[in-house]
Amino acid sequence: MARRYLHEIDLMRAFVILGVLSVHTTSFFNVLNNDMTPGFLTLGALITTMHYTRETFMFVTGLVLFITYYRNPFNPLVFWRKRFLLIAIPYIIWTLAYIAFVGLLTPGFDWSWSVLWPAIEHNLLTGNMYFLYFLVVSMQLYIVFPFLLYMLRRWEKYHIHILIASFVLQISLMWLNKYALGNVNTANLSKVLYDLYQYRDRNIIMYQFWFISGGILACHYDRVAAFIYRHRRALFVSLGIGVCLVWGYYFLERLAVGESEGSAELVLQPIMVPYSLLVTLVYWYAGMSWAKRMGRPGWRPFSKFVKVAGNTSFGIYLAQPFPLYLMELTVNHIDGLGIPTWLHYALLPVSILFVYFSSMLISYIFGKIPLLTYTVGRRTQWRRHKHEAVQHAA
Template identity: 45%
Template sequence: MGKTKKHLYEIDFMRACIIFGVLVVHVTSFYNTFEPNFTRRNLFYEGLLSSFHFTRESFMFITGIVLFITYCRKDVFQSRSFWKKRFLLIAIPYIGWNTLYMLFMKSYVPGFTWSSFLPKLGMGLLTGNEFYMYFLVVSMQLYLFFPLMLKAIKKIKKGHWWIFAGSFVLQLGLMAFNQYYLQNIPLSHVPVWIRWLDQYRDRFILTYQFWFVAGALLAVHYEQAKAFVVRHARMVFTIFLIMLALLLVHAGYDRMILRESDGMTTLVLQPIMVPYALMVTVVLWLVGIKWSEAREQNKKISKVITFFGNASFGIFLIQPFTLHYDDDFIYAYHMSLTAHLFLLPLSIVGVYLVSAALSWMIGKIPVLSYIVGKKVGIKRKRDYSGLLKGYSVIK
C-alpha cells in the first residue's frame, strides 16, 4: 500500500515567493522601458531583472516535485484517470483565461473586432501565445509525458545521479543553442523546424526538461535531500551568493562591454541561468523548510504565507489585468524617472496584493473557482423532509 501523502508547507512558501518574483520581473520590465540605455537606473533595472529571472525554472521545478511526490509512492497508477483529472483541472483555466484575455483586449486594442475574435482565440488556444499561457501549455505537455517519466524513474532505481548530471548538461547545451544560435540566425533562410523552434521554444517541454527531471528526482529522494541541505545550509547560501555575483558580472559584461540589447542581457534561456536558478530554488526550498519547522510559533505569518502560496496560480493568471492598470497609472501621471525608483516597490506590492485578493474572491465563487484552480461546487439545499417526518412519528 502506498504511503500517505504529507503536505509540504515549504512548497507553499516557495510558491508565494516565486510568484512575487514573477511580478518583480514584469513590473520592472515595464519601468525599464522608460530608461535611456546605459544609465545607472537602466543598469539597476537590468541587474534586478537578471537576478529575478529564476522564476520560470523554479515553477517548473516545484511542478515536478509535486507531481512525482504525489504519484511515485503509489502502488497503482492509471494513466487514463491521471490524464482525466489533470487535463480537466488545467484545461478549464486555460480556455477560460484565454477567452477573458480576448474579451479584455477587444476593449482597448485598436482594430480588434468581433470578426477577428474567434480566430484570435483559436490561435491563442492552439499556441498559448497570449500573455503568460506558456506555463499552462508546458504543464499540459508534462502531463502527457508524465506516465512515461514516472515509469522510467521507478524502473531505474540506481543511477539517479547520472540522470541528474546528464539532464543538467543537456540543459546547458539547450540554453547555449538558444542563446548563441537561435537568437542570431536569419529565419528566412533556415528549415521550417528551426523557425518553429525559434517561435515556440518558450512553450516546448524539452526547453525545461532539467527542471522536471530535477523535481522528480528530488521527490524520490526527498527526505535524504532535505537532510543534506539543512545540514549544509551555510554552504548552500555561500554557493548562491557566488552564483548571484557571477550572474551580475556576466550581465554587466554583456551590457557594457559587448553592448548587447536589454533582451539579450536579461535573457531567461541562457546557460548561466541554469546553475543560478538551481541555487536560488534550493535556497528558497531551504528557507521554506526552516519556515515549515517553525510555522506553529507564529501562526499569523504562517497564514499569510499559506494564503499567498495557495493563491499563486490565480495570481499568475490574473496578473495581465493588474499589470495593465498599473501601467496605465504610470503613463497617466508622467512622473520623473527618479520617482519611478520609489514607485517600483509600491507597484510590485500593489499588483501582488490586488491579484491575490482577486484570486481569493474568484476562488470562493462556485464553478467559476475552477479558473483559479479551486474546486468549489454549488451547495445543494438539504432536504429535511425525512428528518421532520421522523420527528413527527416520535411525537
C-alpha cells in the same frame, strides 16, 4: 502509502509568484528609462537576477507530482482526466478573456468572427497571450509524466546519473538557444518549423532538467533535505557568489560585448541553470525552515498569509495582466506630473505590492465562487446533502 503534504511548497509558491510579478513590474519601469543609462542598467541587472522564477515553478511542479505519485498507485487515465480538467479550462477561459481585453483596449478592433477565430485558434495553439506559455508547458508535462514516472521508478539506482545527464543536456540546450538559434534565418522556414522555432520557449524539452530534478528530489526527499541542512551555510555563500557572477555577466554582455538588453537578460541561457538551481534550493530551505515554525504563536499571522498566497498563486499568475495594466496607467499618469526621479523609483516596490495583492484578491474571490473556481485551477466544492455529511462524520 499516505500522500505527503509539503507545507514548504506553500511558501515557495507564495514568494516565487511575488518574484514573477516583480520581474514584470520592474520590466515596465525599465521601459521608461533610456537604454544604457545607469538607471536602465541597474534595473536590467536586477531583472536578470530575478529570472529564476520560471525554472523554480517548474521544479516545484515536478516535485509535487512525483511526491504525490512516486510511491503510490498510478492510473494514467485518471491522472490525465484530473489534471487536464484543472488546467485546460482556465487556459481556454483566460485566453478568451485576454483576447477580449486586448480588443477593448485597441481602437477600431475588428470584432468580426472572421478575425476573432484565427486569433483564438493561434493563441490557443501557442499560448501566446500574456504569460500563458507556462500552462502550455505544464500540459506537455502532464502528457509525458507517466513515462517520466515509469523511468524514475524503473531506474531508481541510476538517479544520480540521470540527474547529471539532464543537467548537461540543459546547459547544452541553453547554449544552443542563446548562441545558435538566436541567429537563424527564418525566411525560408515552413510554418510548422517557424512556429517550433518562434515558440521554443514553451517547449517542454527546454525545461526538462527542472521537472527531472524536482522528481528526483521527491524520490529522495528526506536524504537531500538532511544534506541541505548540514550544508546550508555553503548554500547561502554559493548563492551570494552566484548573484555577483550573474550581475558581472550581465554588465559584461551589455558594456563589453555589446549584446542587446533582451539577450543579456535572457532566461534561457547557460548561466541561469546553476544560478536558478541555487535560488530554488534556497527557497526550498526557507520553506522547510518555516514549516518547522509555522504553528508557533509568533508565526501564525505570517503562516496564514503564506497559506492564502500559496493557495492562490496559480490564480495570481493568471489574473496579473489586469492589475499590471492599471499599475502602468497610474505610473504613467504620475510620471506625467513631473515627479522627481527618487519618487519614480520609490513607486516600484509600491507597484509590485499593488499588483501582487490585487491579483491575490481576484484569485481568492474567484476561488470562493462556485464554477468560477475552475478558472483558477480549483474544483468547486458543492455543499454536501445532510445525509452525506452525517455519513461522512460517522
